[in-house]
Amino acid sequence: MSAGEPPINSPEITRLTPVLGPGHTYASVTDKISAIVLTRPTSLGWYIGFLIAFSVFGVLNIAIGWLIMKGVGIWGINIPIGWGFAIVNFVWWIGIGHAGTLISAILFLLNQKWRTSINRFAEAMTLFAVACAGIFPLIHTGRPWYAFWMFPYPSVMGIWPQFRSPLIWDVFAVSTYGTVSLLFWFVGLIPDLATLRDRSVTKPKQIIYGMLALGWRGSARHWQRYQSAYLLLAGLATPLVLSVHTVVSFDFSVAIVPGWHTTIFPPYFVAGAIYSGFAMVITIAIPLRKAYGLEDFITMRHLENMAKVMLATGLIVAYGYFFEFFMSLYSGNKFDVFLVQQRLHGPYAPFYYALILCNILIPQLLWFHKMRTNVIVLFLMSIVVNVGMWLERFVIIVISLTRDFMPSAWGRYSPTFWDWATFIGTMGMFVMLIFLFVRVLPAISIAEMRELVTETSEEHK
Amino acid sequence: MIEHRPHIYGVIGEFEKPEQLVHAATKIREAGYRYYECYTPFPVEGMPEAMAMRRNDVPLITLIGGLIGGLGGFGFQYWVNVYAYPLNIAGRPYNSWPAFIPVTFELTILCASLSAVFGMLALNGLPQPHHPIFNAHRFRHASADRFFVCIQARDKKFHLKETARFLQGLAAHHVSEVHDD
Numbered sequence: 001m002s003a004g005e006p007p008i009n010s011p012e013i014t015r016l017t018p019v020l021g022p023g024h025t026y027a028s029v030t031d032k033i034s035a036i037v038l039t040r041p042t043s044l045g046w047y048i049g050f051l052i053a054f055s056v057f058g059v060l061n062i063a064i065g066w067l068i069m070k071g072v073g074i075w076g077i078n079i080p081i082g083w084g085f086a087i088v089n090f091v092w093w094i095g096i097g098h099a100g101t102l103i104s105a106i107l108f109l110l111n112q113k114w115r116t117s118i119n120r121f122a123e124a125m126t127l128f129a130v131a132c133a134g135i136f137p138l139i140h141t142g143r144p145w146y147a148f149w150m151f152p153y154p155s156v157m158g159i160w161p162q163f164r165s166p167l168i169w170d171v172f173a174v175s176t177y178g179t180v181s182l183l184f185w186f187v188g189l190i191p192d193l194a195t196l197r198d199r200s201v202t203k204p205k206q207i208i209y210g211m212l213a214l215g216w217r218g219s220a221r222h223w224q225r226y227q228s229a230y231l232l233l234a235g236l237a238t239p240l241v242l243s244v245h246t247v248v249s250f251d252f253s254v255a256i257v258p259g260w261h262t263t264i265f266p267p268y269f270v271a272g273a274i275y276s277g278f279a280m281v282i283t284i285a286i287p288l289r290k291a292y293g294l295e296d297f298i299t300m301r302h303l304e305n306m307a308k309v310m311l312a313t314g315l316i317v318a319y320g321y322f323f324e325f326f327m328s329l330y331s332g333n334k335f336d337v338f339l340v341q342q343r344l345h346g347p348y349a350p351f352y353y354a355l356i357l358c359n360i361l362i363p364q365l366l367w368f369h370k371m372r373t374n375v376i377v378l379f380l381m382s383i384v385v386n387v388g389m390w391l392e393r394f395v396i397i398v399i400s401l402t403r404d405f406m407p408s409a410w411g412r413y414s415p416t417f418w419d420w421a422t423f424i425g426t427m428g429m430f431v432m433l434i435f436l437f438v439r440v441l442p443a444i445s446i447a448e449m450r451e452l453v454t455e456t457s458e459e460h461k
Numbered sequence: 462m463i464e465h466r467p468h469i470y471g472v473i474g475e476f477e478k479p480e481q482l483v484h485a486a487t488k489i490r491e492a493g494y495r496y497y498e499c500y501t502p503f504p505v506e507g508m509p510e511a512m513a514m515r516r517n518d519v520p521l522i523t524l525i526g527g528l529i530g531g532l533g534g535f536g537f538q539y540w541v542n543v544y545a546y547p548l549n550i551a552g553r554p555y556n557s558w559p560a561f562i563p564v565t566f567e568l569t570i571l572c573a574s575l576s577a578v579f580g581m582l583a584l585n586g587l588p589q590p591h592h593p594i595f596n597a598h599r600f601r602h603a604s605a606d607r608f609f610v611c612i613q614a615r616d617k618k619f620h621l622k623e624t625a626r627f628l629q630g631l632a633a634h635h636v637s638e639v640h641d642d
Binding site for chain 2: 025026027030152158159160161162163164166168169172173176179180183184186187191194195197198199210211214215216217218219220221222223224225226227228229232233236237239240243247250447448450451454
C-alpha cells in the first residue's frame with residue numbers, strides 16, 4: 001500500500017459496530033465489490049439457486065399461459081370474492097418494494113450513513129417486487145391484452161379512463177413508482193457501471209458495461225449535477241413512496257365494504273409496507289453477505305438497525321390493528337361490529353390469529369439486543385413477518401368480501417392450484433431476478449462506499 | 462500516407478488523495494487557467510468551491526418538469542371530465558377536483574423525476590461514447606481509486622511544457638499529455 005491511501009480505521013476507537021469494517025481503502029472496496037461481478041468464478045451454489053428459481057419462474061409462465069387460455073375461472077375467485085389471491089399478492093409485493101425506496105430515499109435525506117451498503121440491492125428488490133406486483137392486477141383484469149385501456153390515450157372508441165376511480169389512481173401510482181424506482185436505481189448505478197467498464201478485461205463486458213455507463217468519466221462538473229439530480233430524486237421519491245401505498249389503500253377505503261371503509265388505512269398500509277419491506281431486505285441481506293463474504297460491508301450494525309426499523313413499523317401496524325378493531329366496535333355500526341366478530345370467530349379466524357402472532361407477538365422479541373444481533377433469529381423473524389403481512393392482506397380482503405351486508409351475499413373463498421402456482425411463481429421470478437442482479441451488477445454501491453471510506457477515515461483521525 | 466500527428470487535448474496529472482486534488486484545483490484556478498476538469502471516483506467535498514463552479518441548472522429543470530406534470534396532469538383530467546367525456550353521475554360536478562389529486566400528484570412526481578434525470582444527463586452531455594480523456598494512459602483508475610486533473614489545450618494559458626511543469630509542481634504524479642483522438 002502506498003502512503004497515499006486513506007488512513008486505516010483504528011478498531012479501538014470504534015465503540016459502535018461500524019458501518020464499514022476497519023481497514024478498507026478506495027481500492028479495497030472497489031476490488032471487493034467489483035470482483036463479485038467481474039472476476040469471481042460463478043459458484044455452484046449460484047447455479048443451483050438460479051436453476052431452482054428459474055424453474056419456479058417457469059411455473060409462473062405456465063400458470064399465466066393457462067390463465068390466458070382459460071380465463072380467471074381457473075382461480076378460486078367468484079362472486080362475492082372477486083379479488084382473492086391476485087389482489088392479496090399485489091398488495092403484498094408492492095408493500096415489499098417500499099423498503100427499498102425508504103432506504104434509498106428517506107434514509108439518504110436523513111443522512112443515515114448505514115444505508116450505503118444496503119441501498120443498492122434494496123432498490124433492486126423494490127424494482128423486482130414492483131415487477132411481481134404489477135403482474136397481478138394485469139392478469140386479474142381477465143383480458144390483459146386490453147390493459148392499455150387503463151391509460152389515457154386518444155382511442156377510436158372516444159372514451160377516457162375514469163379518473164375518479166381509485167383503480168385508475170393505482171395505475172398511475174404504480175407505474176410512476178416503477179419508473180421512478182428504475183431511474184433512481186439506474187442513476188445510482190452509472191458511476192459503478194463506469195467502474196465495471198474500466199475494470200473489465202474481456203471485450204464483451206467492456207462494451208456492455210461501457211454502453212450502460214453512458215460514457216461516465218467522473219468529471220467534477222458532472223458529479224455536481226449528478227448529486228443535485230440524486231438529491232432531487234430522493235426528495236421526490238420520499239413523498240412518492242408514501243403515496244403509493246396510500247393509493248393502494250384507497251382501493252379499499254374508498255369502497256363502503258365493512259372493514260375497508262376506514263380512515264386509518266393509508267398510514268397503516270404505509271407502515272405495513274415498510275414493515276414487510278424491511279423484513280424482505282433482511283431476508284435477502286443475510287444470505288447475500290454470507291455467500292459473498294460481505295460481512296465487512298453489511299455489518300451487524302445494518303442488521304440491527306433494520307431490525308429496529310422493523311420493530312418500530314411493526315408497532316405502528318399493531319396500533320393500526322388495535323384502532324381498526326376499536327373503531328369498529330366504537331362506531332356501533334352493526335356491520336362493522338359483525339366484521340370484528342367474524343375476524344375473531346368466523347371461518348377465517350385462524351388466519352386472523354396467525355396474523356396477530358406473526359406481526360405483533362413474535363416480533364416483540366426484537367426488543368432484545370441478543371435477538372437483534374442473532375443472524376439466524378433475525379432471518380427467521382423476517383420470514384415470519386413476511387408471512388404475517390401476507391396474512392394481513394388475506395384477512396382484509398377475504399373476510400370483508402365473504403361477509404358483507406346481506407347474508408345472501410355471503411360466500412367462501414379458497415385458492416386453487418393455479419392461485420398458488422401464480423403466487424409461488426412470482427416468488428421464483430423475484431429470486432431469479434435477485435440472483436441475476438448480484439451476478440451482473442454491483443450489489444453494493446461502490447462509489448458511495450468510497451465516500452464512506454473517506455468519511456470513516458476522517459472520523460478516526 | 463499522410464503522417465498522422467495527434468492533436469493534444471491537454472495535460473493530465475494524478476493524485477492519490479481527494480484533498481490533494483482539491484488543493485491542486487484551487488491552485489490551477491488561481492494560476493489563471495479556465496479550461497480544466499477534475500475527475501474523481503466519487504463526488505469530492507469542496508470540489509465545486511475549489512473549481513468555482515456556478516450553481517447547476519438541474520433543480521430548475523426539475524421544477525419546470527414538475528410544474529408541467531402537475532398542471533398538465535390536472536388540466537388533462539379537467540379536460541377529459543368536463544369537455545371530452547363528461548359523465549353525469551347522480552348530478553355530481555364534472556370538475557370533481559379532489560378526485561383528480563392523486564393522479565395530479567403522481568404525474569408531478571413522474572415528470573419532475575424524468576426531468577431531473579434526463580436534464581442531468583443532457584447538461585452533462587451524456588451519453589457520450591468517447592471522450593479524449595479516455596486516451597489518458599492511467600485514466601481507468603479514475604473510476605477506482607485515483608484523482609485526476611486535466612488542463613485542456615484550448616486554454617489560452619496552456620503551454621505543453623509549462624503546464625506540465627506546473628502540474629508537477631503541484632505534486633501530481635504521472636503527468637502526461639492526452640491526445641485528442
